[in-house]
Structure formats: structure tokens, C-alpha cells
Amino acid sequence: MTDEYGLLDTDPEAAIGDEWEEIDVTDTEADRIARERDRKFEEFEAQIKDAEQFKVEQSVFDDATFGALYKLVADDHIEAFGGPISTGKEANVYEALGADNTEVAVKIFRINASPFQQMRTYLEGDPRFEGLGSDKKAVVLAWVRKEFANLQRAREAGVRVPAPIAVERNVLVMELVGLVEDRARRLAEVTVENPETAYEVVREYMRRLHTAGLIHGDLSEYNMIIHDGELVIIDLGQAVTIHHPNAGDLLRRDCENVAAFFSRQGVDTSGNDLFAYIAGDDDRVRW
Structure with a gap:
């Protein structure tokens, strides 16, 4: 391990403090896409279901998750999917190719199997999620947007974290720090x-x-x-x-x-x- 640990310089004009961003946890474009299925979406869903890297973990995906991936591909945040980096009770993480041939990590959170009660303890008391309630889907989707917002805020504060790229429903796209073969x-x-x-x-x-x-x-x-x-x-x-x-x-x-x-x-x-x-x-x- 080298002695150059990459302490980031901070931009004094970008200083942030006690103000908090609004975080919308209502239905997203992915939910609309899943409800209004069309031929292109169904072809995309079939391709993902047949992809070797996803066959083991079909339990992670529901129609709205496919809708989220479809939207992220349509918005050029994901160009092609690679293999799994990690699997866990909260989320699966996959390697992917992003815009401009960059390597990105795609983190897909489990709606039904996530540690719901544990997530709630961290969300309750957060001014960004007041009145969230106890609906499991709402809690998990709030958690995903919370991670995206936290990464953004940390980056703005000059903390070296994976750069957040995009979020859609229960899918988070972020910088891949280290390739799978050189993690x-x-x-x-x-x-x-x-x-x-x-x-x-x-x-x-x-x-x-x-x-x-x-x-x-x-x-x-x-x-x-x-x-x-x-x-x-x-x-x-x-x-x-x-x-x-x-x-x-x-x-x-x-x-x-x-x-x-x-x-x-x-x-x-x-x-x-x-x-x-x-x-x-x-x-x-x-x-």
C-alpha cells in the first residue's frame, strides 16, 4: 500500500452545510414503463432474463426493476452488462459498461428480501424522509435514493467516495472503483x-x-x-x-x-x- 492516499482538495465555493435536498420517493418512470409495457421493453426484459450473469438471481428482478434498467439503458447510463461483483441480502452489484466506455457498478436492491426494519432505523429521524411510513417498497426505494444523495453530498464535501451516476427506482449506478479482475x-x-x-x-x-x-x-x-x-x-x-x-x-x-x-x-x-x-x-x- 503506497503512502499516497489521495486526500481530495475541497472547493470553498461548493461548501455545504445544514440545508437538505428534497428527495422524491414517489413512483418513477420505471414504474410507468412497467405498467405500460411495449414491444421494445418486452424484448429487453427477455434479453436480460436470458443473460447468463442474471440467471442465478432472478429473485432480484420484478417488472418495475426491469423497467428501471430499461430506463437507465435508454438514458445512456448503461451500455452493456457484465458479470456480478457481489451478492447480498440487501442488493446485488453488477459490473457494466457506462457512457464513454467507462466501467460502472450497477447496484440492484431487493424489494422483498432487503433488511427492511434495519433500513427503517436509519431512515427515521432523517429530515429528508419525514412521514415515510412503514411500506416496505417505499422504505427500500427511499434507501436507494438516500445512498445516491449521500454519495453526492460526500463528493461535494471533498470526500473520496464512488461517484454517483444515476438512480432509478431500486437501481443505483455509480463509479466502479477497481475492476472485477483487479478489485x-x-x-x-x-x-x-x-x-x-x-x-x-x-x-x-x-x-x-x-x-x-x-x-x-x-x-x-x-x-x-x-x-x-x-x-x-x-x-x-x-x-x-x-x-x-x-x-x-x-x-x-x-x-x-x-x-x-x-x-x-x-x-x-x-x-x-x-x-x-x-x-x-x-x-x-x-x-
């Missing part, structure tokens, strides 16, 4: 050659997230990856705003996890020190 490695999987520098980058990214009003909520050596000398933070679906009722507890847990990992690498730090650096005197999240 990026989680921090837990590599030998950290310069842990002090890596720690400085991580704590600065945590501070920037907090300044932008976000807390990762599940940060550890398993949600940070290294690729081409860059340290990238991933899995921002569960990230909450600083107004979330559990924001303080989640930030404390992130600080303890990160400090514990780097302490094992020989860095002189603690959860208390890291929390103080990130939140300072912010009364909204207290130690």
Missing part, C-alpha cells in the same frame, strides 16, 4: 505501509462528512478500500444526518472502530481524540 482491497485486507498518513486521511474525511451534515454510521476497516493509491470510503446507504436521534451514538461507534483499527497499526489515537477532532463543540452530537 480494490478493503483496508482490512492490506498491509498499511504508512498508517499515520492513512489515519490522517480517514479522520479528515470523517470531519468533512460531519461538516457536510453526515455521519457514516458504519465506518470501519471493512468500509474503506484502497485502489491505485487512493483511500475510498464506501457503503454510504446507512449514513445519517447530524439531526438523526442516534447521530451521536453512531459517530461514537465510527470513532471507536476507526481508532481501534489504527491503534493496532501503531497510531497513537483513541475514540475520544477522534471524536473531538471531528465534532469539536458541536452540541448536536455529544460524546
Whole structure:
């Protein structure tokens, strides 16, 4: 692992804070396409169903999911599908070819099998999703749009995360960090050659997230990856705003996890020190 961890420069004119974007979780164009099936859509659906990389996981797809993929292809966000990168209880991730021959990741969330109650605990208290209710479909679709919005906000704050490209219903398209045959490695999987520098980058990214009003909520050596000398933070679906009722507890847990990992690498730090650096005197999240 190199000592160049790619700390991003920030644009002072793009600073963001406590304001929150409106996030629409009503039916999307994909739902309309699924309801108003036409010949081209049915041909596309048949092609996807017959594709070798999708045959194992047919349970992920319903008509509206095919509609979402159809819309993303029509909008030139996806040119061709590749093989699966990962499968999980929340989502399947596939490699794909995007616009201008770029490699992208297509994350397809499961409507029926996603950890619905766990998702709700992170959504409740988020000012972007007030009055969401307990409908499973609405919760999962809100979660997908939440991850897209969190990635956008993190990028604007100067945090190296996968660049979000497009979202449609339960499908998220984002930058693919590392190809399948040359995948990026989680921090837990590599030998950290310069842990002090890596720690400085991580704590600065945590501070920037907090300044932008976000807390990762599940940060550890398993949600940070290294690729081409860059340290990238991933899995921002569960990230909450600083107004979330559990924001303080989640930030404390992130600080303890990160400090514990780097302490094992020989860095002189603690959860208390890291929390103080990130939140300072912010009364909204207290130690």
C-alpha cells in the first residue's frame, strides 16, 4: 500500500452545510414503463432474463426493476452488462459498461428480501424522509435514493467516495472503483505501509462528512478500500444526518472502530481524540 492516499482538495465555493435536498420517493418512470409495457421493453426484459450473469438471481428482478434498467439503458447510463461483483441480502452489484466506455457498478436492491426494519432505523429521524411510513417498497426505494444523495453530498464535501451516476427506482449506478479482475482491497485486507498518513486521511474525511451534515454510521476497516493509491470510503446507504436521534451514538461507534483499527497499526489515537477532532463543540452530537 503506497503512502499516497489521495486526500481530495475541497472547493470553498461548493461548501455545504445544514440545508437538505428534497428527495422524491414517489413512483418513477420505471414504474410507468412497467405498467405500460411495449414491444421494445418486452424484448429487453427477455434479453436480460436470458443473460447468463442474471440467471442465478432472478429473485432480484420484478417488472418495475426491469423497467428501471430499461430506463437507465435508454438514458445512456448503461451500455452493456457484465458479470456480478457481489451478492447480498440487501442488493446485488453488477459490473457494466457506462457512457464513454467507462466501467460502472450497477447496484440492484431487493424489494422483498432487503433488511427492511434495519433500513427503517436509519431512515427515521432523517429530515429528508419525514412521514415515510412503514411500506416496505417505499422504505427500500427511499434507501436507494438516500445512498445516491449521500454519495453526492460526500463528493461535494471533498470526500473520496464512488461517484454517483444515476438512480432509478431500486437501481443505483455509480463509479466502479477497481475492476472485477483487479478489485480494490478493503483496508482490512492490506498491509498499511504508512498508517499515520492513512489515519490522517480517514479522520479528515470523517470531519468533512460531519461538516457536510453526515455521519457514516458504519465506518470501519471493512468500509474503506484502497485502489491505485487512493483511500475510498464506501457503503454510504446507512449514513445519517447530524439531526438523526442516534447521530451521536453512531459517530461514537465510527470513532471507536476507526481508532481501534489504527491503534493496532501503531497510531497513537483513541475514540475520544477522534471524536473531538471531528465534532469539536458541536452540541448536536455529544460524546
